[in-house]
Amino acid sequence: MTTAPRLDEVFDLDGLLTAEERDWQQRARAFAQERILPIIEEDFENRHFRRELVRELGEQGFLGMHLEGYGCAGAGAVSYGLVCLELEAADSGWRTFVSVQGSLAMSAIRSYGSEEQKQRWLPGMAKGELIGCFALTEPQGGSDPAAMTTVARRDGDEWVIDGAKRWIGLASLADVAVVWARVEDPSTGSGTGPSTGSGTGTGSGTGGAAVRGFLVPTTTAGFTATPIEGKLSMRASVQCDIDLDGVRVPADAILPGASGLSGPFGCLNEARYGIVWGAMGAARSCFEAALERSREREVFGKPIGANQLTQAKLADMLLELEKGILLALHLGRLKEQGRLTPAQISVGKLNSVREALEIAHQARTILGGDGITDAFPVMRHAANLESVRTYEGTDEIHQLILGRALTGLAAF
Known part of the structure; x- marks a missing residue:
């Protein structure tokens, strides 16, 4: 059988990267292949999160790697995206961990925290010694954070927070939670100011109360996280x-x-950017599994990859994979120049996850019945991508963000 060309001979991504970016990618790929892939099918089956890998991620410099100072690597946006791609090529759960820790919790502290808060939390989080979570989504309104019901009120020298959050990554493992809540003026019962957004989300308002973030150690009485x-x-x-x-x-x-929804939305956009790259990692994993199988599996006396319909599927999968990665790279360059807009991030998130799911589905058809087993990563990636499609903005939310950007009219 003729030796198949490597994927990078059809799509030369390396030629578009700097030496530093390639180094970050190669280190992330080695970590994923050596530390995650050997155990991920077992962990997925057993619903097990390997906390012992957290410090190893910190040792590699992957946690909060796009942030400056406080023990963070200060890497470029493209380097961070490539790390997300390689980790998600192993499993979406591990890219999600890096996103929650770095793009959500650490970014919130780095962008909005006091110097004392940064010194207290960020160095330990960068090392993986401390874990953070980002508590924004609520049970009744995942896509409408402006309608949150969690409330913080001032009581002397303390804040008292009451409410509920749902689908909060890492919360039961975290040392600190970034909790977003409406703040009410105790003297009037009304809000402390308008709830402002950054033009990146939806919602009908918070009744005049400002949305503020609080750093809550998870050992605090009254804080309960349930997986x-x-x-x-x-x-x-x-x-x-x-x-x-x-x-x-x-x-x-x-x-x-x-103060206002511009705070949490700013962090969400950091996480959405990582997804643009990460989903393409899952897509690449599915594509490679299907490509290899197409050359090995023989039906009717020849490899299935010799059939026109199979080659058409592979070609279409490659096109969407290449376009998705090139879009991610373009957005990364814009981000490094300080020119990336929320609408452009929505283009990337919507496209990457949508096309990654389609690639996973097509790969499963090439794998046949064996494609539903854990002998291949495709069904695991497809299942995970259904979550990635939902969090940090559903398809519909990103369509509405883009619709507003195109028409100037809000449809939500």
């Missing part, structure tokens, strides 16, 4: 319900630099 059971996706990861029952934190627990 969500029965998941058929992201099984090697942890997502939780959070109950906040009279949680008291000191006055300086508030993030001083964030």
